[in-house]
Amino acid sequence: MAGYEDEFTNLLYHSLCLAILGLKGDEMNEIEVKAKLNNEKQVLEKLTEAGIKLSPSLSQQDDIYVALGEDLCGNKKKNVLRVRTQGKEIIFTLKRSRTNELDCIEKETKVSDKKALEDMLDQMSYKKVISVSKKRRKGKFEDLVICLDEVEGLGSFIEVEKTSAEDGEAIQEELFNFLESLGVKREDRVFKGYDTLKYDSINQKGDKNDS
Known part of the structure; x- marks a missing residue:
């Protein structure tokens, strides 16, 4: 019972942090850009030339609440909670968008009991709206994190992220310039997270079936 209470306290603490941080402008935030990966061979060659090594492929399943x-849809400044299963790890993340969906205040913590966490989310009136499965390869370049993702039902993507307290949109332009240096085309840029892309895709299919 003590472990359950500890995780519940931790969850409430991070929920309060997110609500408070949403009113501040001087915190470190996760800022990212992503694009469809239509030229993987060229991008991999550019990464190798830059001395960037990618990790082995890692499976991740994200349950979004x-x-x-x-x-x-709608107001992106609401709390979005993610429960990520990555190997034997369970990582709980709270996100709230700032200027756009890929410019986020983000807090996360590891938990030991996924079922207990799911029960707590249910008690707090949070519902699971989508699950996203992907295989990810990861690399680093200076203060940037580069991810090559194969997302089930969506395809191949490249993502680069940076933690910064600076203006989100200005940092995103800097990040996409980096992607362009790898051969990524501006017309392949994606402005939504995988969860929203998957959610939109499923709902569009549902609308077509209803018509």
């Missing part, structure tokens, strides 16, 4: 009565 929002408050009861909400979805992944």
Whole structure:
């Protein structure tokens, strides 16, 4: 029982942190850009030339939760909670967008009991709205993190992220310039997270079936 209470306290603490941090402008935030990866061979060659080594492929499953009565559309400043299963690790993340969906205040912690966490989310009136499975290879270049992702149902993507307290949109332009140096085309840029892309894809299919 003590372990359950500890995780519940931890969850509440991070929820409060997110609500408070949403009112501040001087915190470190996760800022990223992503694009469809239509020229993987060229990008891999450019990464090798830059001395960037990628990790072995790692499987991740992300279960996305929002408050009861909400979805992944509309106001992006709401809390979005993610439960990530990565090997034997369970990572709980809270996100709140700032200037856009890929410019986020983000806090995360590891948990030991996924079922207990799911029960707590249910008690707090959060519902799972989508699950995203992907295989990820990861690398680093200076203060940047580069990810090559194969996302089930969506395809191949490249993502680069940076932690910064500076203006999100200015940093995103800097990050996409880096992607362009790898041969990524500006027309391949994607402005939504995988969860929203998957959510939109499923709902569009549903609309077509209803028509």
